[in-house]
Amino acid sequence: MxxxxxxxxxxxxxxxxxxxDAAHPAKVIAANLPLRPKGRTVVVGAGKGSAQMARALESHWDGPLSGVVVTRYGFGVGCDRIEIIEASHPVPDDAGLVASERLFGAVSGLSSDDLVIAVISGGGSALLPAPPEGMSLADEIAVNKALLASGAPISAMNAVRKHLSTIKGGRLAAAAYPARVVSLIVSDIPGDDPALVASGPTVPDETTRYDALRSVERYRLSLPPSAISHLRSEAAVAPRPDDPRFAGNEVRIIASAxxxxxxxxxxxxxxxxxxxxxxxxxxxxxxxxxxxxxxxxxxxxxxxxxxxxxxxxxxxxxxxxxxxxxxxxxxxxxxxxxxxxxxxxxxxxxxxxxxxxxxxxxxxxxxxxxxxxxxxxxxxxxxxxxxxxxxxxxxxxxxxxxxxxxxxxxxxxxxxxxxxxxx
Missing domain, CATH: 3.40.1480.10 (MOFRL domain)
Known part of the structure; x- marks a missing residue:
């Protein structure tokens, strides 16, 4: 040669x-769409590929649709019925904080007849800052920077992130209850664990705040005092996969490495x-x-x-x-x-x-x-x-x-x- x-x-x-091309939303979304519900259909999402996912979903959805999706600056695309918000990645910013609030607003007040479609891809963790009480956005930024510099694997990073957030670790899906949530996920995670993609805003996992504390110790993470205090409190407890609020939900990996x-x-x-x-x-x-x-x-x-x-x-x-x-x-x-x-x-x-x-x-x-x-x-x-x-x-x-x-x-x-x- x-x-x-x-x-x-x-x-x-x-x-x-x-x-x-094999992982592009335009190719994989259509075959993975759920059936139309009796009530409303609301789209939420986050990640570096979420805007393209939203546009593909919108083009194939036969029926009324609304929603909010956040992606990285410069990664937005035009949608007619789904609002696209751009925010900072890999370091969170105020626009991401507003986006998190808007996603919660989009899923509030829904009924069991309604459907939430979550379009999730890698990068969503930084795009959805939502610090718990006692922590500021500056604290969450400090946590994110410490994690990025640590060399810790993604599983350890996300164990920390989900317990220092009010939206990650399945909490967005819990807020949508009693509406059914179908998560369409483009996986950037080795092993394709859906709960790790974007720290799982709609998919809970088995990790606990004690796992997060062990990661802090093992990787010698220098976190703000407010973050350590929160991890040591009951307020950091995240919903478990067997929580009845998730019983009717569905998770689909639609593209992977x-x-x-x-x-x-x-x-x-x-x-x-x-x-x-x-x-x-x-x-x-x-x-x-x-x-x-x-x-x-x-x-x-x-x-x-x-x-x-x-x-x-x-x-x-x-x-x-x-x-x-x-x-x-x-x-x-x-x-x-x-x-x-x-x-x-x-x-x-x-x-x-x-x-x-x-x-x-x-x-x-x-x-x-x-x-x-x-x-x-x-x-x-x-x-x-x-x-x-x-x-x-x-x-x-x-x-x-x-x-x-x-x-x-x-x-x-x-x-x-x-x-x-x-x-």
Whole structure:
């Protein structure tokens, strides 16, 4: 396989596009809509893909409809009957606080004849700040920042978030009772536990405030005194899954990383490239996950291990970044910079890692490209790849050599997408 760098990147991009397309609300919403109720139909939702979900739902719904959905700034789309609110992600703001109040207002006063359709995708936790009594929005922002910097897995983060909120952990669905709630969820969670997506505003789970306190201790979270005080009080107790208010509700995972990775694999094979899906649920430190991926790619490149080449290794899930420096860059760029260090000098390994929602971290890129020349090209600009990695400054690294990948908002969110081409 002798092709140009541009052709290799175009191939990797086509796999990303196939993964995103398989999870797009326009393709998956229609087959998952519930039957019309006798009474009203109200739509609520939150997440980076929730506006696209709302528009797809609206276009396929035969009957009266109203509702409120919150998404990230710049991710909104036009709807005729559902109001779209934009708020801040990953750090909550006042607009998110207003959105939470509006969602509660939308589900208040409903009857057992009414139906609530919740469109939920990843990112909803930050978009729905709703601090309990005794905590302020500033306190919730401090909690969120501490969690993002901790390196804790998403399950631990959400155990803390749901017990420091009046809307997460099933509380929005409880407020809609006695109306029936059907949750349509685009999962960005390894393992696809619906209660973890956006910290489960309409889906309760089994975790307790004691689990949240153990997470605080284990990951050495520095939280505001008001947050610790709340976790130690009975006020933090969240509704349980066996609460009778949830008895008639339904939860449907309508898109996930597993389906998207299989779509990418099918696209690779259509183009004559063998594909192997390693896992759709990989977690851990981004730089360490990268080292494992690099080892697999190097083994495939250097040995005949029963796999036909060229081939592409695919994986998904959600890695974490423990902040050590003050640089810029999300987990996908951190993954790639670590990978680039281990494959430096190779001319036969090429990679793309990106978040399927179109944003990696706090910048405007979804991820980046890396290959065996990445470290050398940084060095030619007097930049040390390892020093940049140590400073968590992967965005600056790939920005400097024009290797950022920026497709813009995609309308969905099934978390990280990683593709490594081995020639």
């Amino acid at each position: 002798r092709v140009s760098p541009a052709e290799r990147r175009a191939f990797l991009t086509s796999l990303f596009d196939a993964a995103v 597993a389906v998207s990775l299989e779509a990418a694999a099918a696209e690779a094979r259509r183009r004559g490239i063998e594909a192997f899906v390693l896992s759709d649920a990989i977690e851990g430190e981004a730089r360490e996950v990268a080292r494992t991926h690099a080892a697999l790619a190097l083994q495939m490149a250097e040995r005949n291990v029963g796999h036909r080449k060229p081939a592409v290794l695919l994986s998904g899930g959600e890695t974490t970044v423990s902040l050590r420096g003050n640089g810029k860059g999300g987990r996908n760029c951190e993954f790639l910079l670590s990978l680039a260090i281990d494959i430096q000098g190779r001319s036969d390994i090429w990679s793309l890692a990106a978040d399927t929602d179109g944003i990696d971290g706090s910048e405007e890129n979804a991820g980046a490209f890396a290959d065996g020349s990445t470290v050398a090209r940084l060095a030619a600009r007097s930049l040390d790849a390892r020093a940049l990695l140590d400073a968590n400054d992967s965005w600056s690294a790939f920005h400097e050599i024009a290797d950022l990948f920026s497709p813009g908002p995609t309308g969905t969110n099934v978390n990280d997408f990683r593709a490594i081409l081995v020639e």
